[in-house]
Amino acid sequence: VLRALDKDLTQEDEDEGEEEEEENGADVIQFHPAFTYPIYGEHERVFGYKGLKIRLSYAAGSLATYVDVGCGKRIDEAETSVALRPDDIEGPLRKVLAAGAVCQTRTEFAQRVVHDTQTFRPVGRKVHEYQREEVYEIYEAGFASAEFRAYHQRMQTLVLLFIEGAQFIDDADERWLVYTVFERLDIGGAPSFTLVGFCTMYQFFSWPDRRRPRISQFLVLPPFQGQGHGSELYRYIHQAVRGNLDYTELTVEDPSEAFDDMRDRNDMRLLIDCAAFDGLEAPVSPSVLAELGSRFKISRRQITRCVEMGLLRRLG
Numbered sequence: 001v002l003r004a005l006d007k008d009l010t011q012e013d014e015d016e017g018e019e020e021e022e023e024n025g026a027d028v029i030q031f032h033p034a035f036t037y038p039i040y041g042e043h044e045r046v047f048g049y050k051g052l053k054i055r056l057s058y059a060a061g062s063l064a065t066y067v068d069v070g071c072g073k074r075i076d077e078a079e080t081s082v083a084l085r086p087d088d089i090e091g092p093l094r095k096v097l098a099a100g101a102v103c104q105t106r107t108e109f110a111q112r113v114v115h116d117t118q119t120f121r122p123v124g125r126k127v128h129e130y131q132r133e134e135v136y137e138i139y140e141a142g143f144a145s146a147e148f149r150a151y152h153q154r155m156q157t158l159v160l161l162f163i164e165g166a167q168f169i170d171d172a173d174e175r176w177l178v179y180t181v182f183e184r185l186d187i188g189g190a191p192s193f194t195l196v197g198f199c200t201m202y203q204f205f206s207w208p209d210r211r212r213p214r215i216s217q218f219l220v221l222p223p224f225q226g227q228g229h230g231s232e233l234y235r236y237i238h239q240a241v242r243g244n245l246d247y248t249e250l251t252v253e254d255p256s257e258a259f260d261d262m263r264d265r266n267d268m269r270l271l272i273d274c275a276a277f278d279g280l281e282a283p284v285s286p287s288v289l290a291e292l293g294s295r296f297k298i299s300r301r302q303i304t305r306c307v308e309m310g311l312l313r314r315l316g
């Protein structure tokens with residue numbers, strides 16, 4: 001992920017290694033994918049190369065993209081009696097990239113990074129802001145906006161690389177809401193945005209006239225993980241759901257262990273702050289669980305877990 005610091009990003013860089021570095025006038029943060037099987041198959045292997053490096057670069061905010069593949073040796077260059085062909089590297093990768101966002105040359109990409117660092121603005125409605133060392137902003141958008149659909153097509157590749165079992169969602173369906181988190185820096189007096197993470201949320205109908213929101217994909221990019229951004233985004237969404245009479249409870253599709261952990265901690269903090277466990281004794285009746293679930297808009301399974309943890313906490 002690149003953010004321009006000055007205007008010449010066009011030279012070839014030295015090898016990576018550092019997580020964060022300054023490279024030919026750009027702030028570069030490097031990280032590796034957690035999963036590549038959606039692109040290169042279940043064994044996550046490609047055949048026929050020595051010293052293969054696949055480098056997928058993104059402009060930090062706009063997600064303008066550049067693919068750079070390098071290797072020491074290829075099997076079809078080796079002198080063997082059998083003709084062997086190396087696997088295709090770029091084809092499968094390009095299938096999951098937004099075609100319009102991929103720059104053809106390194107020079108074009110470098111120019112886009114400089115341009116976008118200064119001009120890119122998050123798409124959607126700003127709904128929340130919080131501060132750590134820097135300022136972070138949360139935006140809400142839907143697929144009714146063509147501009148956001150185009151942005152989402154760039155962003156969605158990341159779910160394949162970092163969320164196990166994730167698939168692309170149907171961007172023709174306007175019942176999706178997408179929340180994006182951006183770091184906002186002031187560079188030379190102008191704001192510059194870096195994508196931190198995002199969450200897609202589907203609004204199911206809930207009979208007769210309400211909606212049941214379900215978090216589908218939730219991702220904080222690796223350089224920003226473990227710093228509270230996931231919690232900020234989750235808390236914002238939960239609070240927005242609680243504040244909206246149209247919504248029933250907040251549910252989550254197939255949560256990972258790390259997500260469950262983050263959700264437990266945040267739900268427990270909320271319930272403790274609101275004194276939800278005061279006066280509760282085991283066994284807790286289904287009607288009390290139902291009342292707590294509907295008051296806090298927490299799903300049945302999750303409120304049951306939280307109440308159990310709340311009661312156990314007292315024993316500790």
Ligand code: ACO
Nearest residue numbers: 217218219220225226227228229230231255256258259262
């Ligand atoms: N394992 C165990 N605990 C964790 C992990 C983890 N991997 N990540 C965070 N936590 C804990 C932290 O200790 C923290 O506790 P604290 O609040 O008491 O300090 C709490 O969870 C929240 O941590 P945050 O910093 O807010 O979490 P983060 O910003 O890293 O976001 C998330 C968590 C979303 C799971 C992120 O790490 C991520 O995107 N991971 C990779 C992709 C993924 O698994 N996404 C969820 C898939 S499930 C779905 O999409 C519905």
